[in-house]
Amino acid sequence: MDALWMLPLLLVPLLLLTSSTFVFYFKKCFYVAWMMMLAVIAIPICILKSGGRDIENMRVIRFLVRHVKYLLGLRFEVSGWEHLQMDGPYVIISNHQSSLDVLGLMEVLPDRCTMIAKKELIYAGTVGIICWLGGIVFINRQKTSDAKSVMADAAKTMLKEQIRLWVFPEGTRNQKGDLLPFKKGAFHLAVQAQVPIIPIVFSSYSNFYLRKEREFKSGTISLKVLPKIETKGLTSDDVSSLSDQSYAIMRSTFLEISGRTPQSNGPSSAH
Ligand SMILES: CCCCCCCCCCCCCCCCC(=O)SCCNC(=O)CCNC(=O)[C@H](O)C(C)(C)COP(=O)(O)OP(=O)(O)OC[C@H]1O[C@@H](n2cnc3c(N)ncnc32)[C@H](O)[C@@H]1OP(=O)(O)O
């Protein structure tokens, strides 16, 4: 009799685990909670090691985030490592699909590299604090003039402190199965600092992560590092063509590694 009583109790978790909607919410909540918890561990380590906001803290963050992919059933296949083996500062640009991008970013993140992010991220609890400690440059997207001056300062800091910066030129998350037109900030940054641009492309998440359908399965993501694009000698007049050139190569790579064939009627870079 007792055993029969237990049966429904055992069935409930079993049913939940087989429900893809439940798995979706569970994995999402777990991801946020785990990252918040990792940040709690990382904060005192970073403060003890470097005393405060310091790009070297990115090493601690990178180390602590590397295992999270296994917990979510994700794998990264990285190609083009050789393009990152370069001395000195550069600007990395990549497409941006979701906060899960942080996992791929930490797979390939070179030393002395931090990111440009929206200022709202600083309010994300312990994750916000760790972003600040990691030297992330925060911009106000509502105030373009402020964002531009912060990025102009960043160009100088890059050279002075030999820092690399990772920018998401789409300026927001996007899962439409194509790239959004690029904003210009990343290209002004590279031209102002006269440093190369290294494009990195994440393949589409749509084969394992569908926000609308509430699906979050296991999956493999291709991460392709592309050859650098030089900016030596370029001026602000060249920013639009630099952006168009980067967009074209990243879009065709995105479609290729996502298993799609390029179409000619996609959006072109913003002017
Ligand atoms: C251990 C625990 C761990 C736990 C957690 C770990 C976390 C680890 C960290 C992970 C962090 C990941 C961070 C991810 C966050 C990602 C984001 O937040 S993405 C959103 C924010 N990012 C961006 O927006 C970057 C890209 N945007 C830009 O670069 C924009 O250009 C802009 C500077 C914000 C300006 O935007 P806007 O006005 O909308 O755009 P444009 O059309 O590009 O520009 C208008 C106009 O101005 C000219 N211009 C732009 N920039 C400059 C400049 N720097 N200097 C001079 N002029 C500039 C541009 O050319 C346009 O003029 P034109 O005449 O039309 O050409």
Ligand SMILES: CCCCCCCC/C=C\CCCCCCCC(=O)OC[C@@H](O)COP(=O)(O)O
């Ligand atoms: C107490 C506050 C709770 C806040 C919880 C948020 C914590 C997030 C926790 C875990 C995720 C860790 C990775 C964080 C970095 C993700 C950055 C990100 O992807 O930001 C989105 C931004 O690029 C574009 O924003 P929009 O698409 O324009 O919007």
